[in-house]
Amino acid sequence: MKGFVKIFTYGCQMNDLDTQKLYSELFKRGYARTEETTKADIIILNTCSVRQKAQEKAFSNLGRLKLLKRRTPSLIIAVVGCVAQQEGTALIERMPHVDIVLGTHQLHRLSDILGEVRQHKAHFVDTMYGSCIPSIDIVPEKSFMEPPHRAYINIMQGCNNYCSYCIVPYVRGREISRNHTSILDEVRLHAARGVKEIFLLGQNVNSYAGGVTFPALLKEVHTIEGIERIRFTTSHPKDVNPEFIGCFATLAKICSHIHLPFQAGSDTVLKAMNRDYTKKGYLELIHDLSEARADIVFSADVMVGFPGETQGDFEQTLDLMQAVRFDVLYSFKYSPRPKTFAAGIEDGVTPEEKRSRLHILQTLQNTISLENNQARVGRVYDVLVDGTSPRQEDQVYGRTTHNTIVNFIGSTSLIGTTIRVRVLRANKNSLTGELLRP
Secondary structure, three states: OOEEEEEEEOOOHHHHHHHHHHHHHHHHOOEEEOOOHHHOOEEEEEEOOOOHHHHHHHHHHHHHHHHHHHHOOOOEEEEEEHHHHHHOHHHHHHOOOOOEEEOOOOHHHHHHHHHHHHHHOOOEEEOOOOOOOHHHHOOOOHHHOOOOOEEEEEOEEOOOOOOOOOOHHHHOOOOEEOOHHHHHHHHHHHHHHOOOEEEEEOOOHHHOOOOOOHHHHHHHHHOOOOOOEEEEEOOOHHHOOHHHHHHHHHOOOEOOEEEOOOEOOOHHHHHHHOOOOOHHHHHHHHHHHHHHOOOOEEEEEEEEOOOOOOHHHHHHHHHHHHHHOOOEEEEEEOOOOOOOHHHHOOOOOOHHHHHHHHHHHHHHHHHHHHHHHHOOOOOEEEEEEEEEOOOOOOEEEEEOOOOOEEEEEOOHHHOOOEEEEEEEEEOOOOEEEEEOOO
16 A cells, blocks of 8 residues: 545535545555545645635645644645636645645546655646546546445536636636546446436536537436436526426436526626526526426525625515525625636625625525425435434435435435335424335
8 A cells, every 4th residue: 555645625516526536546556545634645635716715715724734744744735626726836836835736627647646746856736728638537436436326427527608706617617528428338337336326517517518418418317227316417597498498307317306506686686697597587497397397396506795786686586585495595605706707896795795695595595495394294205315314323314306305213224225204304404204114
């Protein structure tokens, strides 16, 4: 064994998958995973800069690692992902205890350059974009998949939309879609491993263009034996079309849940964000999706305090929330991101107004989430069991097709199986149920 590796992961499911791939590639080179930071020979920070808070967490952790590096000079510290892409050599200048900086197109190089960096004791920086992204085709070892019955699969990376607040096109690059035959081969491999649920990932999955359309890809995945559930994220409202909506009516393996960010309920703010749809258009999509799949539920992203947002604009967001009644809403205060158009707009919304609006929005959403869950009490659902409950030793938990977490008393032997559970109690973020014996 060459040594131990510890990876800190920030941000989204795509970063979680990249971490699985990094552990897998380093495992092939003789490295073992560790959760003990002081035991690690290599520490990797897999970073996100989509929101300021995630970036600040990464920098804060890097600051704490400076002392560990001083105590153990042989320790290699690598920063990969969005912050690495954004900062490049400036990251080394700011924090010289960092050895390696790899951008979002260069993750595949990490295992190859470790020896070189260790031998020459020199910094290494690569933030070049390529016409392809080799890491997108890496399939993680099953032992690093969490949980092992759910496989996350990259189908595309990057974004062409240039929403005025969003840094993604500047740190992930333009859209690059993976060839559909490679995706289907990976799905079959996972099915042979016993994977039950496939989760397709991309910045804009429904703009996928890897030889077939995204709906056509869904239809192909649906035919693969052994796969019971199909999920995907993230979908952009402007790319939702009738063929895509029709998949919810005809493909039973697609879960009854879609994450469809709306960001704001005001047409004025949506235009300033360059979102390319209106409040009315978004609500029509919600209606059409509900017509295609009667039990479908929705989650979304929303922000408050975008530059120029008035109280009236904010109330339009609350109105949209009441109309849709999202199961889950990921909500944030606007924070300017480097290079984006909105960063150059005067931000007239005060920090106090942003905090107040976020509190009002989250209070409303908490009420809606609880009411949605209360309506599920007494009902029976198919639950794919994911693992043991972190709070109750005698409980396991899983997810319904609606992506709702259900906790119930049961054996760990149920993990990876789909069973019937009756809901007994509703909480804001989860359900409590009882296992129905066959």
